[in-house]
Amino acid sequence: MKTKLLTAIVVLAMAAVASADILVPNGDFSAGQGTWINDGAAVITYAAIGGNPGGYADMDSTGGNWGVLVIDATLAQLGGVTIGSTQSFTFDMFGVAGGELAGMKVEAWDAGAMISNFTGDTKFNATTGWLTYTTPDIVVPAGTTFFKFVPLSVDSGHVGFDNVGIVSVIPEPATMGLFALAGGLLMFVRRFRS
Ligand SMILES: [Ca+2]
DSSP states (O other): OHHHHHHHHHHHHHHHHOOOOEEOTTTTOTTTTTTOEEOSSSEEEEEEEEETTEEEEEEEOTTTOOEEEEEEEETGGGTOOOTTOEEEEEEEEEESSSOOEEEEEEEEEETTEEEEOTTOOEEEEOOSSOEEEEOOOEEOOTTOOEEEEEEEEOSSOEEEEEEEEEEEOSOOHHHHHHHHHHHHHHHHHHHHHO
C-alpha cells in the first residue's frame, strides 16, 4: 500500500516535468504556407490534409535539390523562452519512400546577426509514417531575440514536416524540487524492496 502511494507520487511528479510543445507561428501548417519561406531549391507544397494532423509542408528534393524552409519566431512567440534556459526543438516528419535523410536546423538571432546555429543540421532517416523528432538540448544564448527554424532535406528525398516548435526541458524550480523529491522516494522504494 505504501509502495503504491509512493509510486503514484513519483508518477505525478514525472508528469509535472513534461511540458507541452509550443509551436512556431503556423508550425502546424493549419494556415498552409503562411509566413514560411522556401529558401532552397526543392519543390515545397502545402497540403491541407494528411499531416499529423491536418495541414503539413511537403518538401520534394527529388533530383538532388536542397530543401530549406525558414520561419522566424520571437522569444515571446515561443511562450516567453528566457535567455539562459535549456530548450530542445521538435518537429514531426515522414518520408514518402522512407529512409530519406532530413531534419531541422535552428539558429539564434538578434536583428541582422546570427548568434549561433548550435550543432548545425540535425538529421534523421525518415520513416514512412509520421514520427516526432527532437534535436539536442541547447542553452538560449545571451542577446537572442528570435530563432530561425529551418526544416531541411538534403539527399534527394521527399519528406513531410508538421508541428515545428520547442520543448522546454528544464522544469520550473518548484517542479524541480518535486522531481528531486520523487527521485529520492524512488530510491527509497528500491532500497526498501531489495
Ligand atoms: Ca498539421
